[in-house]
Amino acid sequence: MATEVSHTGPSLRPDPQPPMVGGKHSFDTMTDKITSVIFAVTPKGWIFGFAISFLVLQVLLMSITYLLYEGIGIWGVNIPVGWGFDIVNFVWWIGIGHAGTLISAILLLFNQTWRTSINRFAEAMTLFAVACAGIYPLAHMGRPWFAFWLLPYPNTMQLWPQFRSPLEWDVFAVSTYFSVSLMYWYIGLIPDFASVRDRAPNQLLRMIYGILSLGWRGGSMHWHRYETAYLMLAGLSTPLVLSVHTIISFDFAVSNLPGWHATIFPPYFVAGAVYSGFAMVINLAVPIRHYYGMKDFITDKHLDNMAKVMLATGLMVFYGYGVEAFMAYYSANEFERDLMMKNRVFGPYGLFYFALIFCNGLMPQVLWFQKVRSNEAILFIVSIIVNIGMWLERFVILMSLQRDFMPSAWGQYSPTFWDISTYIGTFGLFMSLMFLFCRVLPMISIAEMKHLLPEAHVHSHNDSHGHTESAHGGSH
Amino acid sequence: MDAPKTKIYGLVAEFETPTQIVDAANKAREAGYTSMEAYSPFPVVDLHEAVGFKRTKLPTLAFLGGLTGFCTAFSLETFTSGGAPSFVTPFLPDWFYYPVNIGGRPLNSWPAFIPPEFELTVLFASITSVFGMLLLNGYPRIYHPLFNVPRFSLVTTDRFFLCIEAKDSKFDLQGTKQFLEGLHPYEVSEVPE
């Protein structure tokens, strides 16, 4: 039935590839290993980690409360630098998110089986990162209580949003991105909820996960529709994830500001997003596989692959910087040139520019070496540096604001305590959610992992054999 | 044909490998059983065809969903910002039409309207495919007779089940039981309704 195989195209089905599961595992042991995390007594380490994150989360709540009470004047933003940490962090978090979708969607389309063990928490990461990001556009408004004016609905003013504004596009892009990622993540979870349900030690858990699983039974037709939906979602979220960061980059590219007004932005923003995203995945994967002893599922091969992706996207980003500089020179537009020289490179924030060149451009070159890629410690550090680098990138871009067309209006920006506390706070939110996720949800896709085992294969010769047998049986 | 005393949902046979269940399904189909379903911990190659199902309509639904999304965004943007052609505008209700001169841009700045159109297309398509999948599969359905079979809980771990339902015209308790046992299952059990 080769035709059938082709019509479904890439799928959850295993292809002949180097095994991505280490150790000796059967369906049973695998399911057991992954679900056991949920049924186990809460580990001390977890409680500790969660407590910390939750504490930091309170910093966020505090900062937001004070912000709402006083107004964004408590931040460092000013005229001309109307956007500061708020948008920097917004873009940074959104960027982080992208790896999740990329891993679960694009790699699926490309039939990369090594995605299976990391896509689940990569997707979780996406959701949580987007949640963190979502805070900023709301908080950075002068009058957040009117945020709903950005939504199109028939109101008593008969007014509608202004659809030419990139910020309005953001509303659509980010909300779509979040909801699609959420659905994608959830249907991925359904069969696993069922597994948890069926292994749950007590009635309560059975009920909770029973409801979450919607009563999944794994019928053949269910699986067929499930696969189809899953694939379509993958197909949809691939352009989606690209569009989202493209649109984010439009916030800058559409404006007329030197340093923002550049066509290179969409591609290199997307690349940058994936770049930082993978860095973050590594930052999460390394401790998780350690702590929960999941080295068998998240193998060194996984880290190696991710490192390669980082290297690739890193180079794209680096190229982006090059193009920016070149275009500034080649456009022969004095404003672009001045921006490059008098603001970015040798301006007040020159230091940050060089730092970012190092973090994103030079340092990651070490990933060329197999030795580095296979050393999770170094990998971990490299990823952290890359994340810092990507943050710096956004910061430097935002700082284009401080010296644009009219020297008389040139200004400077420096964050205040509240800028920083808000940023730190979002980590609290992110980590708290991450901890909860690891605790109560199967952090690796069980159903999909099962494919990676040889037993999952149907021996097609049995097919014909089966036919004859049935014929034979019929003669009885 | 004699109906069974205790109302039962059907008979379920448990198998241990994907290969077995595919064989079993094929045989059952060839034996003329129609209302049956095979259950597995993970999608098994073409099992649904073995059981005798056709391809799903889901993609068509998703396409329609996407189309709706696009149209929604398009009309929203074009009409509210007064960009619709003049033969349409008279028919627009007041509240759906507020033309203003935005920085000298045309009322119908279609290039600027593309991003939301794209996003809504994706959103609607995704929603239809996800909820379409669930509804077609009849989920949520947290009670199901099969759950009355204790060993059925293994379906999410490593066992494969073929269930022939009582409503099948060809179904009769004894015969079908024999037929199923003829497929060398690990065990055959009745599914009480």
Next chain:
Amino acid sequence: MSSMNMKEKPVMDLESVLNKLENSEGKQYWRSLDELAQGEGFQEMIQREFPRQAGEWTDPVTRRRFLTLMGASLALAGLSGCRPPGGKIFPNIKDPEGVVPGKSMFFATAMPLAGYGTGLLAESNQGRPTKIEGNIDHPASLGATDVFAQASVLGLYDPDREAGLTYLGKPRSWDDLVASVGAELKKSPKGKGFYLLTETITSPSLVHQLENEFLKNYPDVVWVQHEPAASDNGINGLAKAFGSPVQPIYNLKSADAILSLDADILSRGPAHLRYAREFSSRRSLENLDGMNRLYVAESTLTNTGVKADHRIPLRSNEIERLAFLIAFHLKVHGVAKPKGLSEEAQLWAKVAAEDLSSRGKGTTLVVVGDEQPESVHVIVAAINEKLGNIGKTVSFIDPVHVRAGERSKSLRGLVDDMNSGKVNTLFILSANPVYTAGADLKFADALKKVPQVYRMGIFHDETSRICHWHIPDSHFLESWGDVRAFDGTATIIQPLIAPLYFGHNFQELLAGLSSRPNRDASEVVKEFWKTWYESPAQTALRSSVPFEKFYRKSIHDGVIEGTKSLAKLVKLQIEAVAEVVKKFESGPEWKEGSKDNLEITFRPDESVFDGRFANNGWLLEMPKSTTKITWDNAAIMSYKTAVELGVSLNTEKRHELEDGVYRSPAKSFGYTGGEHGRAYVDTIKLSIQGRDLVLPVWVVPGHPDNSINVQLGYGRERAGKVGTRDVGADVYKLRTSSDPWSALGIKAVPTGKQHVLACTQSHHYMEGRHLVRSGTVAGTKENPKWVEAMGGEGAEHDDHDHHDHAGHDHNHAEHGKTSLSLLPEVISDKYAYKQHKWGMIINLTTCTGCSACVVACQAENNIPVVGKLEVTRGREMHWIRIDRYFEGNPLKSNTLKAHYQPVPCQQCENAPCEQVCPVAATVHSYDGLNDMVYNRCVGTRYCSNNCPYKVRRFNFLQYTDYASLSMKMVNNPDVTVRSRGVMEKCTYCVQRIRAAEIEAEKRGKLKAEREGRDLDRAKDCQIKDGEIVTACQAVCPSDAIVFGDLMDPNSRIAKLQKKVANMNYSILEELNTRPRTTYLAEVRNPNPKLDNSKKGHA
């Protein structure tokens, strides 16, 4: 609203005022409001009177800085007639006649400053003065005003004025006071031992009262005048030169070449508004050949210096030498060539002198600042005489203020008398000597020796604190009076509102002490003018008009005809000149300035003057025209001097800061000390004769080397809530009564500490961008198209087709033709501008950077004061800012060129801000305005980011003060009061446009109706050109701002745009934003012999 309508309901206004304030009914009307004020219902109404929105005071510093309310109840007198409040409506008992509810009215009055009056029209909204305009008929205004007049309304409502009449801190009644003063006077038969200390007085009625009533009854009373910011050198010098004290009146209109010696004629002095207007009339781009030439030699960079064609910075004590040098070149009565002065100064003098002498007699003018010593005035008088200017470009009148020439001297005498115990009683009227008297006088100590001191003043300030009696004075908008202008023209000051803070009137006190005690001020004034009217000199007047009519007309017009002083025939006293020359030549050798021979110069501050405005937020926050510093004064010096004194100009050093402004992680730039807002500068300790003072250093290119300029009026200890705490430093502590304007032998030592200055623009250079396009007359003759050509360079290396497009495109934009955009033009379809297309032209050639527009805009548009800390964060709210750029080598002061460029919202047709607003809070209107809809704004600040001109302002915090009630009264009811989190910007005063539009529509409608035909908007509803005047345009003394309808071919702006099309450009035109606000290039008229800008344009 516009200057036109101002004069529309004359008599009516007058009557209503008289009604209000004269007949008992009127009094009733006012008092009833006071009583009303006690009821809590009224309070609630006040709460609702202005938008109440969420948000309380947030930034503690701002809170401290901003005026907060005391005694609200009385402050609210006159409010109840306003727009109906939210909860309750309080109708009048009886509508005041002639007052149309909801319509504002204008009343002519005048503002006295240092004795001299400027004619004003005060706008009243139902009894609330809210805005000041200039009085076109007044010689010292010509329709313009200065910043002080604009800010006076804020001063009126200033809650810190609320002190009450007290004796030793206990409340007293007016009658107690009159009795007590009377008693003091009677202590000795002729009032011996009673001293009266006043500021400069020009008020005819007051002078009459003093001299013909008060001093007649008490001949031994000693009357002393004290005016810290005025100098008598001029008058005394001219007294020498001409034998009798006279005051000069210049006629800049007919002067082809002007040499100014340390005289800031364009922005200081009682006539500067007029002079600026006259000067600009000779800088017209439409008539380049008629352009005059201005030489300026000055001791600190002034607005006049910035506008000069040739400017040479000299130490104050070198100016005299320069004057003699020029006199020598002009062969004035045996002046020998003085020694000294630098090479270039000598060349400069030579060329200037040649230029002056080469022109026809009486076509030139030499002016000298009052701060310069008498000798200079004498020699300059001689020069003018030599040049035949006397009677032509300069004429002389009798001094306008009484007892001319004794202001500077007499205070010392008073102090001596106080110390020697001769003074039993001292009555201080409005002057604040404890703060302003020279440090050498130790006035406070002397004052303590006087048994009984009365102080009548607006504020309970440094002086009041150590006086026995404090009598609250009334603001000029609250009281009757009269005042004379620089040329003697008298104006009657009429009140627009009952005294808010128990203010009283000195003339009523004098009346009380006189034989006919119960006359109120209005009667006193009227009485005087009646006697004047009946005086033999006025026979002609009497025959033409009855007194009542004449008096009312005088009040209404704001000028009293026949009061202008006549020019005096003067004769130069040769021997006096000779004597001066001899004295000079036998005088001390010229010593070159060096770091050991420093000079310090004292000048009144352009924001707080001599300190009297130190509590006025608008003025304090107004960036000073050349330094752009707000909320502070500084020691201004040249780059060279700063380096020599060892001031560290590297602002990266992390020193302890006085105030807790957070540090910028960024390094700052060159000697400019940081950018927009925050400037970390070293402080320096100045010491002279054992007195020292620490001041922040501010380097100004083009300041003379080895000279330090400091500004008076800061560091007040008792100014009020706004001006008291660490606002600048008190340089009076360094100033002696002997040499009040400049002193030698000062020591300057850097402290090594840093200070944060709130500076709105410290980036000095244009970075080679052609924002200000500056050229010369000669250059323009060579290449009339240079302005456009510069535009090309503006996008210099820009791909050339593109630029050409931009270039032409701008011109086309006017006709709405081609476009750089790929999209079709909106303008061409249903949004074609049908009737109006408002536009503005700002003339950089005439703009003197005086900042009147900045404050006027603040007053008109309810722009909040944000305080120093917020300014240091780059969050000032001014809708129009005046950019100042320097050109030339900071090390070579004399090569310096400076430019001013007022930048309001450019009202782009392709507005970048609008496109990016997600909620359409800023959009275009049918007449092409870039509307800003505050109530729709959610505050994403994207518009500001995308604005190439950075003219948008954002309420980062709750800046508008909803807390203090009296501050609400200054708000313009026609403009929304913005709350926190909302973007705002210049709207071309849309409230005025819409008001005029409504009037025009009504006019047209009624016209059509009368003629019984259909209305034809284009014909019937026309808005006269000049009917709409923006706040900035109205106040501009140099007429640099023109606003009007670009679609009306006969409008002034349209004509101008056609006439000088080659000079007309828009900033950053290559961005294709198509600004409605365009600029006329800056053209100077340098002398080819001195022209150091070789090419056509600088």
Next chain:
Amino acid sequence: MAQVFPRYANVLTWVIIAGVVLGASTLGVAAMVFVRSPYSSQTQIAFTQPIQFSHAHHVNGLGIDCRYCHNSVEESGYANIPPTKTCMNCHSQIWVGSKMLEPVRESYRTGKSIEWNKIHRLSDFVYFDHSIHVTKGIGCASCHGRVDQMQAVYQHGTLLMEWCLDCHRAPERYLRPREQVFNMGFQPRDLKQADGTPHTQATLGAELRKKYDIRSLIECSTCHR
């Protein structure tokens, strides 16, 4: 035992889902309805006033023109609340002893204003100008309702932006001849068209809009400054 839920759980699930979906949507709709309701816009509510002044009596009964008291309505943006003096013009002659009018007399005696309760509360950022509307042929009744029939005045329109726009988008919906502006009971049909048939608002409005050359102004700065 493997069965976690009872049979009815399925039905229950769907009931719950339906409930949530319906509930959410109804809530949304309810909100929309609420903001437009007389309750939230304070229309149709008559406040008690310090004096039971009846417009019905004075306008309808005595036939006093609006402009007698609201005297600045044609020249100013603000129609003016009559001062006590205006009341006294008549009531110093008639009903001199009336108990009901005591507050008026007291106010006139003491010079203390009568504290009326405000009925129409326009947001502070909206600049409405009576004079231009009156001049352009918008009747008092169009916005204020039949004041001549109100014993105690209440707010007629919602004063919501959509309410203003309704007319600003297409003024012909409400235009009436200038001379009819102060005629409370005016009906288009009282006027005849050229062909003698009675006017409808449509025909009249169209005709007047042309005659008065009236624009449809929905630009922001028309009302917000």
